[in-house]
Amino acid sequence: MALLQISEPGQSPDPHQRRIAVGIDLGTTHSLVAAVKSGVAECLPDARGRLLLPSVVRYLQGGGRLIGHEAVLAQAQDARNTVASAKRFMGRALADIAGADKLPYDFVQESGQGGMVGLATADGVKSPVEVSAEILATLRQRAEDSFDADLYGAVITVPAYFDDAQRQATKDAARLAGIHLLRLINEPTAAAIAYGLDNAAEGVYAVYDLGGGTFDISILRLTQGVFEVIATGGDSALGGDDYDAALADWVLQRLGRSADTPTDKAAARMAARACKEALTATEMVAFSVFLAGDSVQFDVSRADFEAATAALTQRSLAAVRRALRDAQLTKDEVQGVVMVGGSTRMPQIQRAVGEFFGRTPLTNLNPDEVVALGAAIQANQLAGNRSDEGGAGDLLLLDVIPLSLGIETMGGLVERIVARNETIPTARAQDFTTYQDGQTALAIHVVQGERDLVQDCRSLARFELRGIPPMAAGAARIRVTFTIDADGLLSVGAKELTSGVEAHINVKPSYGLSDAQIARMLQEGFATAQDDMQARAVVEARVDAQRMLLATQSALDADGDLLEAGERTAIDALMQTVRAVLEAQDAAAIEAATEALAKGTEAFAAQRMNRGIRDALAGKSVQSF
Amino acid sequence: MQLQSDDFELFGVPRRFAQERAQLDARWKDLQRQAHPDRFAAEGAAAQRVAMQWSVRINEAYQRLKDPLKRAAYLCELHGAPIRAEDNTAMPAAFLMQQMAWREALEEAGGAAAIDALDDEVQQARAAALARVGALIDGQQDWAGAAQQVRALMFLARFAQDVDRRREQLGQ
Numbered sequence: 001m002a003l004l005q006i007s008e009p010g011q012s013p014d015p016h017q018r019r020i021a022v023g024i025d026l027g028t029t030h031s032l033v034a035a036v037k038s039g040v041a042e043c044l045p046d047a048r049g050r051l052l053l054p055s056v057v058r059y060l061q062g063g064g065r066l067i068g069h070e071a072v073l074a075q076a077q078d079a080r081n082t083v084a085s086a087k088r089f090m091g092r093a094l095a096d097i098a099g100a101d102k103l104p105y106d107f108v109q110e111s112g113q114g115g116m117v118g119l120a121t122a123d124g125v126k127s128p129v130e131v132s133a134e135i136l137a138t139l140r141q142r143a144e145d146s147f148d149a150d151l152y153g154a155v156i157t158v159p160a161y162f163d164d165a166q167r168q169a170t171k172d173a174a175r176l177a178g179i180h181l182l183r184l185i186n187e188p189t190a191a192a193i194a195y196g197l198d199n200a201a202e203g204v205y206a207v208y209d210l211g212g213g214t215f216d217i218s219i220l221r222l223t224q225g226v227f228e229v230i231a232t233g234g235d236s237a238l239g240g241d242d243y244d245a246a247l248a249d250w251v252l253q254r255l256g257r258s259a260d261t262p263t264d265k266a267a268a269r270m271a272a273r274a275c276k277e278a279l280t281a282t283e284m285v286a287f288s289v290f291l292a293g294d295s296v297q298f299d300v301s302r303a304d305f306e307a308a309t310a311a312l313t314q315r316s317l318a319a320v321r322r323a324l325r326d327a328q329l330t331k332d333e334v335q336g337v338v339m340v341g342g343s344t345r346m347p348q349i350q351r352a353v354g355e356f357f358g359r360t361p362l363t364n365l366n367p368d369e370v371v372a373l374g375a376a377i378q379a380n381q382l383a384g385n386r387s388d389e390g391g392a393g394d395l396l397l398l399d400v401i402p403l404s405l406g407i408e409t410m411g412g413l414v415e416r417i418v419a420r421n422e423t424i425p426t427a428r429a430q431d432f433t434t435y436q437d438g439q440t441a442l443a444i445h446v447v448q449g450e451r452d453l454v455q456d457c458r459s460l461a462r463f464e465l466r467g468i469p470p471m472a473a474g475a476a477r478i479r480v481t482f483t484i485d486a487d488g489l490l491s492v493g494a495k496e497l498t499s500g501v502e503a504h505i506n507v508k509p510s511y512g513l514s515d516a517q518i519a520r521m522l523q524e525g526f527a528t529a530q531d532d533m534q535a536r537a538v539v540e541a542r543v544d545a546q547r548m549l550l551a552t553q554s555a556l557d558a559d560g561d562l563l564e565a566g567e568r569t570a571i572d573a574l575m576q577t578v579r580a581v582l583e584a585q586d587a588a589a590i591e592a593a594t595e596a597l598a599k600g601t602e603a604f605a606a607q608r609m610n611r612g613i614r615d616a617l618a619g620k621s622v623q624s625f
Numbered sequence: 626m627q628l629q630s631d632d633f634e635l636f637g638v639p640r641r642f643a644q645e646r647a648q649l650d651a652r653w654k655d656l657q658r659q660a661h662p663d664r665f666a667a668e669g670a671a672a673q674r675v676a677m678q679w680s681v682r683i684n685e686a687y688q689r690l691k692d693p694l695k696r697a698a699y700l701c702e703l704h705g706a707p708i709r710a711e712d713n714t715a716m717p718a719a720f721l722m723q724q725m726a727w728r729e730a731l732e733e734a735g736g737a738a739a740i741d742a743l744d745d746e747v748q749q750a751r752a753a754a755l756a757r758v759g760a761l762i763d764g765q766q767d768w769a770g771a772a773q774q775v776r777a778l779m780f781l782a783r784f785a786q787d788v789d790r791r792r793e794q795l796g797q
Binding site: 019182183223226228325381382383384394396397398422423424425426427483485486547551555598599601602605606609610612613615616617 | 627635636637652654655656657658659660661662663666667668670671672674675676677679680681684685687688789
C-alpha cells in the first residue's frame with residue numbers, strides 16, 4: 001500500500017515538482033556551476049567550499065584520473081598528462097592551434113578522430129571532448145550532491161564567437177557527461193542576463209568578455225525582459241592564456257633563455273600567470289621560474305607587461321569596432337559596458353576599454369561568476385520552474401549567429417546563405433540541380449566565415465545527398481534547407497521538388513566526432529562509470545515519458561477546447577499507453593510509447609501555437625483591460 | 626493565422642510600404658514571446674519542432690519587414706511584379722552614368738573626408754529612391770515602376786557596401 005504523503009503547510013505537493021536545473025560555465029581555465037535557490041541565482045561550492053573548478057584533468061597510468069584542484073597539484077611535474085585549457089582544442093585540428101609547439105602536450109592528429117586534435121596521455125589518446133566531459137560530469141555531481149537529487153538539465157555556456165564545430169563539440173561533451181542539455185547559450189548573453197536583471201537595466205549595452213582562452217564582444221538591447229543581441233564578434237583564440245604566453249616570451253627573450261621540455265614550458269607559463277595576476281595589485285613583480293634545473297628571476301613592471309601585450313589588447317578593440325559597425329551603432333549610443341571574464345581584471349584592459357568607450361566599464365559583478373549565474377537563471381526558466389521562483393520574470397533571449405554560413409560553389413568560391421548577426425533560429429532554402437543525366441547524389445560543402453574563398457573559411461561539414469530520382473541533367477530541382485536552431489547549430493534537409501522524394505543526408509563533420517566515436521566514449525564511461533548502462537537507459541526513458549505526460553496534460557488543461565472529441569480520445573489513449581508501460585523495465589517500449597504520444601500531439605501543438613500567435617497579435621487589447 | 630500567412634498578416638500590420646519601425650520591433654518581440662522554442666523547452670521534441678518552425682518564420686518576416694528595400698521587393702512580388710535582379714539589369718543610362726562617376730570617385734578617394742562626402746551623396750540618393758518607392762507603392766500601386774526603383778536601390782546598397790570596405794581599408 002502506498003503511504004499517504006503529508007506536506008508541510010505552504011509546501012503543496014505540486015505535481016509540477018521543481019526541477020533541478022543548473023547553469024554551467026565551461027571555461028578555458030576554470031568552470032563553475034550555478035543554480036537558482038529560493039529565487040536567487042548562486043554558484044554552488046564543492047565540499048570544501050570552493051566555487052571555481054580548475055578546467056584541468058590529469059590522466060594517470062592504468063586509467064585513473066584526477067580532476068580540478070587535484071589535477072593542478074602536479075601540473076608542472078606531470079605536464080604531458082595534465083590537460084588544461086582543453087576548450088581551446090574543441091572542434092579544432094592541430095593546424096588550427098596557434099602556438100601548439102609551446103604547449104607541453106603530445107598532440108595527435110589521427111584521421112579516425114574526425115579531424116579533431118587528440119592528446120596522447122598515460123591513459124591513451126583523449127579527445128578534448130572527453131576532457132571537457134570529465135569537467136562537466138564533476139560539476140554535475142557537485143550539483144546533485146548540493147540538491148541531493150538528480151539533475152533535470154543544464155544550460156551550458158559557450159563563447160559567442162564559437163563556430164558550429166566548437167558548439168557541436170560542447171554538446172557532445174554534455175552528452176558524454178550524461179547531462180540533458182537544455183540549451184547552449186552565449187557567454188556574453190548569459191552575463192547580460194545576470195547583469196540586466198540585477199540592475200533593472202534597459203537600453204543598449206556592450207559586454208566585453210575576455211576569458212582564459214576566448215574573447216567575445218556582444219552588443220545587446222535590453223527591453224522589458226527581452227535580451228536582444230544586435231551584433232556579436234570576437235576571437236575564439238584570444239584570452240588570458242595569450243597574455244601569459246606573450247609575457248613568458250618577453251621575459252625569456254630578455255633573459256636569453258628558452259623553454260624546451262614539457263616541464264619547462266609548463267613552468268614558464270605558470271610563472272607568467274602568477275606574475276600577471278600579481279601585477280593587478282602591484283606595479284612591479286619578480287618573474288621567477290625554475291628552468292632546466294636552475295632558478296631564474298626577472299623584474300617585470302606593469303608598463304612592461306602592458307607593452308608586451310599591447311598588440312593583444314588592440315586585437316580585442318578591433319573586434320569591438322567591427323561589432324559596433326555591424327550593429328550600426330556608435331560608441332556614444334552604448335549605455336554601459338559590462339566586463340566579464342577573469343582576464344578583464346588586468347588594469348590595462350580596463351583602461352583601454354574605458355578609453356575606447358569614453359566611460360568607466362561596469363565591474364560591480366564578479367567577472368568569474370556572472371556567466372554561470374546568468375545561465376542558471378535561463379536554465380531555471382527552460383526547465384519550466386515558475387518564474388516567480390527564479391526572479392527572472394518572463395525573460396526571452398534573442399541571440400544571433402556569430403559567423404556567416406556559406407556553401408562552396410565552382411572555383412572554390414563561397415556563396416553566402418546566412419549572414420552573421422542574423423537572429424536565430426533561422427532557415428534558408430536554396431535550390432540545386434544535377435549536371436549529369438541520371439545523377440542520384442549531390443555533395444554540398446558548408447563553410448563558416450566571412451571571406452570569399454573556401455580555403456579562407458572554416459570547413460564545417462560535407463553533406464552527401466543520396467536517393468535523388470534519376471532524371472535528365474538539369475531537370476531535378478533539389479531544395480536544400482539549412483536550419484540553424486536556437487543553440488546556433490546547423491542541420492540540413494533536402495527534397496527533390498518534382499518527385500517529392502526526400503534525399504537521404506550523410507553528414508561528414510570536418511572537425512567533429514561521429515556517433516560511433518561518441519558511443520565508444522560513452523562505453524568507456526565517465527563519472528557514470530559505475531552506473532549500469534541498461535538501468536540508466538530505463539530511468540532516462542521513464543523521465544522523458546513522465547515529462548511528455550506532464551507537458552501533454554498541461555497543454556490539454558490550457559487548450560483542450562481546441563480539440564474535437566475524436567482527437568481528444570486519441571490523445572487520451574496514447575497517454576494511457578505511455579502510463580501502462582511506464583513501470584516496465586523495457587527502455588525501448590517506453591521510448592516507443594513516448595514517441596507515439598509526441599507524434600500524436602504534433603497537430604495539437606501546432607494549433608496551440610496558432611492560438612498563441614493570435615493572442616499575441618490581440619495582445620494590446622488584452623493588456624488594456 | 627498560418628505559417629503560410631504573408632509577413633504583413635503575421636505581424637498584424639497593414640500591407641503597405643510605410644511602416645513604423647517601433648511597432649515592427651514590438652510585434653516581433655511579442656510574437657517571439659509566444660513562439661520561441663525556449664518557451665517549450667520542457668515540452669518535448671514535437672512542441673520544440675513546431676515552435677522552431679514558427680520562430681524561424683517570424684524572424685524571416687521581421688528581416689523582410691524592417692528593411693525598406695526587402696519590404697518593397699516583397700510587396701512588388703506579392704503583386705505580381707518580381708524583381709528578378711539577376712536577369713533584369715537594364716537601367717536608365719543616366720543612372721548608370723551616375724554609378725560610374727561614383728565608382729571613380731571612390732577609387733580616387735584618398736581620405737576619410739572624401740569618403741564621407743561620397744557616402745553622404747549616396748545616402749541622399751538612397752533616401753530619394755526610397756521616397757519614390759513609397760509613392761509608387763502606397764500612392765499609385767505602380768508595381769512595375771516600383772520594381773524598377775527597387776533594382777536601382779539594390780545597386781545603391783551594393784555601392785554602399787563598397788564604400789564601407791574602402792573605409793575599412795583606409796582605416797588600417
